[in-house]
Amino acid sequence: MSHEYAYRALILRQLEEFGFVDIPSSGYSMFPTIRPGDVCQFSPIHNDQLLIGDIVLFLNEEGKLIGHRLIRITGSHDKTIFECKGDTNQYPDLIVTRDRLLGKLATIRRVNRKGKSITILANQYIFTAWGKVMLRLPILSSSLRKLAQLFNASHVLHEQRQ
Secondary structure, three states, rough: OOOOHHHHHHHHHHHHHOOOOOOEOOOOOOOOOOOOOOEEEEOOOOOOOOOOEEEEEEOOOOOEEEEEEEEEEEEOOOOOOEEEEEOOOOOOOOEHHHHEEEEEEEEEEEEEOOOEEEEOOOHHHHHHHHHHHHHOOOOOHHHHHHHHHHHHHHHHHHHOOO
8 A cells, every 4th residue: 555545545534534634734835824833624525515716635646735725627527627726836736636635624723923722714704705816816926925935034033032
């Protein structure tokens, strides 16, 4: 059994048994929606439940877990192709087939500056509105990438001072 297959099976079993899986975020590709250290809770994907703008969890070609925004669905029901992109990424990911999709973002848990844990629901109006903005204005990606780099640099400086 390959490492990728075992990883996929473990996540799918967690989704089936508990109805969710928590995945900690480690990168800036979905900044500012998802930040490093956020805990993203994904729920199972039910047939025809996905909408353009949803954030989905999938295994990429290298077997890495990725949580990116769904930007396009093409193909027929049995050969559907999904195209995803990180909000700060310049280009979309390689196409994703249905068997590589694992879950749909339900919530984001984050610790704010005051140390208080907050939960952001993925179906809140502001959250879905931001997704629509990102879909209609992909040119924002480069600006968000620069903002993410500044955000990262400020966190590094803050950690060095403590």
